[in-house]
Amino acid sequence: MSIDNQLREKICNLNIDLQRYGLVAWTSGNVSERMADGKSFLIKPSGVMYEDLTPAQMILCDLDGNVLEGDLAPSSDTQTHAYIYRHMNHVNGVVHTHSNYATAWAAIQKPIPCGITAMADEFGGDIPLGPFALIGNEDIGKGIVETLRGHRSAAVLMKNHGVFTIGKDAKAAVKAAVMCEDVAKTMWIAHTLGTIEKIAEKDIDALYSRYQNIYGQKGEGK
Ligand SMILES: [Zn+2]
Numbered sequence: 001m002s003i004d005n006q007l008r009e010k011i012c013n014l015n016i017d018l019q020r021y022g023l024v025a026w027t028s029g030n031v032s033e034r035m036a037d038g039k040s041f042l043i044k045p046s047g048v049m050y051e052d053l054t055p056a057q058m059i060l061c062d063l064d065g066n067v068l069e070g071d072l073a074p075s076s077d078t079q080t081h082a083y084i085y086r087h088m089n090h091v092n093g094v095v096h097t098h099s100n101y102a103t104a105w106a107a108i109q110k111p112i113p114c115g116i117t118a119m120a121d122e123f124g125g126d127i128p129l130g131p132f133a134l135i136g137n138e139d140i141g142k143g144i145v146e147t148l149r150g151h152r153s154a155a156v157l158m159k160n161h162g163v164f165t166i167g168k169d170a171k172a173a174v175k176a177a178v179m180c181e182d183v184a185k186t187m188w189i190a191h192t193l194g195t196i197e198k199i200a201e202k203d204i205d206a207l208y209s210r211y212q213n214i215y216g217q218k219g220e221g222k
Pocket residue numbers: 096097098161162
């Protein structure tokens with residue numbers, strides 16, 4: 001399948017959004033989206049400066065991470081994105097960053113506790129902590145999928161590494177990455193001020209359900 005330029009432009013712009021929202025440094029971070037055929041995804045090339053990214057550089061890969069279309073090497077996290085798409089059918093967008101506050105929680109090896117309503121709304125509870133894994137095989141993907149399965153959170157902190165987020169499309173995954181960093185910052189400040197008091201489970205459930213089902217304009221992407 002050949003990918004039209006509009007899709008390439010969309011994924012290119014969502015990658016640039018990572019820099020716009022201050023979630024990445026230099027060339028780190030990546031966004032991908034699963035294509036309509038379900039069997040391929042478009043991802044950022046490896047090691048290209050955000051300032052130099054163009055739609056034509058986006059790489060089309062199959063779900064084993066093999067390049068189908070594109071002249072450059074795909075992101076070094078391509079195998080992880082591929083693993084997530086292979087094992088989570090409802091996921092059509094994946095984002096990876098080393099955003100500062102969220103990654104600080106990963107460095108102290110702690111999930112982000114659900115101490116503010118914005119976390120209950122967006123993530124339905126704590127942002128969980130996944131295992132430590134080295135890049136280069138399936139371990140990171142496996143750790144992400146195993147941690148997120150049975151969890152409402154669209155974000156996971158990978159121990160001593162950074163953040164992966166998922167969504168129904170790439171934009172939703174980018175939103176989860178932005179919100180994850182925002183709440184990580186607030187909870188970090190709270191952590192320095194005293195003991196974080198978590199919201200009661202039943203209240204988290206009520207907040208999550210309201211935000212996911214009622215909040216916003218009809219038909220508007222959240
Ligand atoms: Zn990374």
